[in-house]
Amino acid sequence: MSNEHTVKSYEEELQFLKDSLIKMGSLTESQLSDAMDAVIKVDKDSIDKIIKSDEEINKFRSKIDTQIMNLLVKRAPMAIDLRETISSLKISQDLERIGDLSKSNAKKVKPLPLDLPDELLGNLKRLGELVMKQLNDVLDSYVNKNFDKAKEVWEKDEQVDDLTYIAMESVIDFLSKDKKNLDFSTHLIFATKNLERAGDHITNIAETVCYLVKGEYLKGSRPKGKVIQE
Amino acid sequence: MSKVKIKSKNLNVYYGDKQALFDVNLDLNEKEVTALIGPSGCGKSTFIRCINRMNDVIDICKVTGNIEMDGMNINDKDLDVVSLRERVGMVFQKPNPFPKSIYDNISYGPKIHGKGETKSELDQIVENSLKKSALWEEVKDRLDEPGTSLSGGQQQRLCIARAISVNPEVILMDEPCSALDPIATAKIEELIDELKKTYTIVIVTHSMAQAVRVSQKTGFFHLGKLIEVGKTEKIFKNPDNKMTQDYITGRFG
Numbered sequence: 211m212s213n214e215h216t217v218k219s220y221e222e223e224l225q226f227l228k229d230s231l232i233k234m235g236s237l238t239e240s241q242l243s244d245a246m247d248a249v250i251k252v253d254k255d256s257i258d259k260i261i262k263s264d265e266e267i268n269k270f271r272s273k274i275d276t277q278i279m280n281l282l283v284k285r286a287p288m289a290i291d292l293r294e295t296i297s298s299l300k301i302s303q304d305l306e307r308i309g310d311l312s313k314s315n316a317k318k319v320k321p322l323p324l325d326l327p328d329e330l331l332g333n334l335k336r337l338g339e340l341v342m343k344q345l346n347d348v349l350d351s352y353v354n355k356n357f358d359k360a361k362e363v364w365e366k367d368e369q370v371d372d373l374t375y376i377a378m379e380s381v382i383d384f385l386s387k388d389k390k391n392l393d394f395s396t397h398l399i400f401a402t403k404n405l406e407r408a409g410d411h412i413t414n415i416a417e418t419v420c421y422l423v424k425g426e427y428l429k430g431s432r433p434k435g436k437v438i439q440e
Numbered sequence: 441m442s443k444v445k446i447k448s449k450n451l452n453v454y455y456g457d458k459q460a461l462f463d464v465n466l467d468l469n470e471k472e473v474t475a476l477i478g479p480s481g482c483g484k485s486t487f488i489r490c491i492n493r494m495n496d497v498i499d500i501c502k503v504t505g506n507i508e509m510d511g512m513n514i515n516d517k518d519l520d521v522v523s524l525r526e527r528v529g530m531v532f533q534k535p536n537p538f539p540k541s542i543y544d545n546i547s548y549g550p551k552i553h554g555k556g557e558t559k560s561e562l563d564q565i566v567e568n569s570l571k572k573s574a575l576w577e578e579v580k581d582r583l584d585e586p587g588t589s590l591s592g593g594q595q596q597r598l599c600i601a602r603a604i605s606v607n608p609e610v611i612l613m614d615e616p617c618s619a620l621d622p623i624a625t626a627k628i629e630e631l632i633d634e635l636k637k638t639y640t641i642v643i644v645t646h647s648m649a650q651a652v653r654v655s656q657k658t659g660f661f662h663l664g665k666l667i668e669v670g671k672t673e674k675i676f677k678n679p680d681n682k683m684t685q686d687y688i689t690g691r692f693g
Contacts, residue, residue, distance in 0.1 A: 213691040220690065286649050288676050288688045425678025 220285050224294060227277045231298050234270035235349040237263065238305045242345060245312035246338035248319045249401055250331050260316035267309035274302040297422040304411040311404040318397040330384050333377040334402055340373055341405050344412045351419050360419035363412060364432055370409035371435025377402045442469035445610065445640040446491055450505040453486050453495065460486045462664045473632060473641040475655035475672065479692065482661040484644045488612045492528040493521050526553050529603030533615040535595030537587030542579050545587040545598055549606040565605055573601035574631050593624020600631065611635065613643040617650065629654050648688050652676050660684045
């Protein structure tokens with residue numbers, strides 16, 4: 211580890227920023243997980259709570275923005291401190307977007323019927339679990355400044371793409387059996403797509419962590435799985 | 441690739457028994473700004489003083505190794521130091537105009553170097569130098585007033601005008617803005633940007649932000665050793681050496 215800054219308050223401000231980001235990450239994890247549960251269990255009672263937690267995440271985002279502005283003005287950070295500051299800005303933006311997508315998924319629970327068949331939700335559940343694992347891993351890689359782990363997350367997004375494709379297919383199959391399913395199937399398609407987008411934000415975070423640790427961006431394009439054309 | 445203007449190879453400097461520089465190998469590119477950073481006493485000023493042989497004035501100072509400008513050995517005993525200093529100008533931390541008029545401050549150098557033999561030639565040199573140092577508009581109507589009557593920032597630009605009046609190739613700046621306010625500093629930095637089109641510039645600075653703003657290359661010195669040198673952007677975003685990182689992030693200790 212590096213030595214501490216000569217100016218103690220600078221050290222504290224950077225630590226405070228890191229702590230805020232970790233807290234925001236952990237809130238985003240809970241919200242994503244709650245929203246997934248709500249969809250899978252068609253739990254309409256939890257919708258309001260999830261929407262409310264998004265406000266918390268947004269508050270963190272503005273708090274982190276302020277901390278970053280103060281750091282830039284007061285400390286003019288350099289090298290690793292500069293990368294830490296800029297990375298926090300980028301990661302907080304991605305976390306906030308993941309929060310928005312979770313909120314959107316929670317809202318999709320309202321029109322769902324309570325008797326959805328298991329085979330329809332099974333693939334969506336697997337996708338949700340994978341995205342959760344990805345978010346958990348990428349936040350771990352941030353906390354431990356682990357380049358390899360971040361890169362692994364980045365590469366694993368291919369699996370998110372593949373599972374999204376499979377989950378979409380099962381919804382479309384279900385829809386094609388009976389046109390009456392159209393209304394809520396559309397919501398499930400959007401929920402699936404939202405998870406895939408959350409996966410993309412997670413890969414953004416993985417790229418940012420790689421830059422933070424090594425000061426270089428990952429080279430080449432990320433492996434991509436099957437994609438349903440929008 | 442930029443052409444190397446100054447090249448130092450295994451340069452060592454001793455003040456009596458105390459060694460101030462250890463095997464410094466550093467190339468300075470032509471028409472580029474190189475910033476030298478490092479804690480006080482690390483050898484950065486000693487290094488630039490080797491470029492115009494300013495260390496000659498210190499009796500106990502001994503220089504070994506090589507330092508060349510365009511392939512010419514700067515340490516050559518037979519080298520005419522006066523003509524070297526005509527080619528390598530210097531600006532110091534504290535503005536130090538001569539106790540003479542603004543006009544004479546500029547014309548003094550060209551006169552002793554045999555440039556500008558007629559009054560109109562000298563007038564031209566004075567005007568050009570003051571224009572290049574972005575001071576002309578402010579002083580053109582008061583050229584006979586003492587240089588010391590100017591503000592600190594103007595005095596420093598006067599010293600830069602004085603340095604460029606003899607048409608040097610290299611300008612050494614030893615913390616040129618440390619005694620100036622932010623606006624005067626901004627004017628000098630703006631000027632450095634302009635001057636680098638014509639001159640090779642080396643600036644010693646304690647301001648990291650200034651090094652980032654004005655230079656293309658940065659060298660970090662510590663305890664007389666050149667620890668790391670590279671593109672300024674690289675040094676301040678992602679230095680290779682931990683000591684460099686600790687210094688520029690304020691962790692030195």
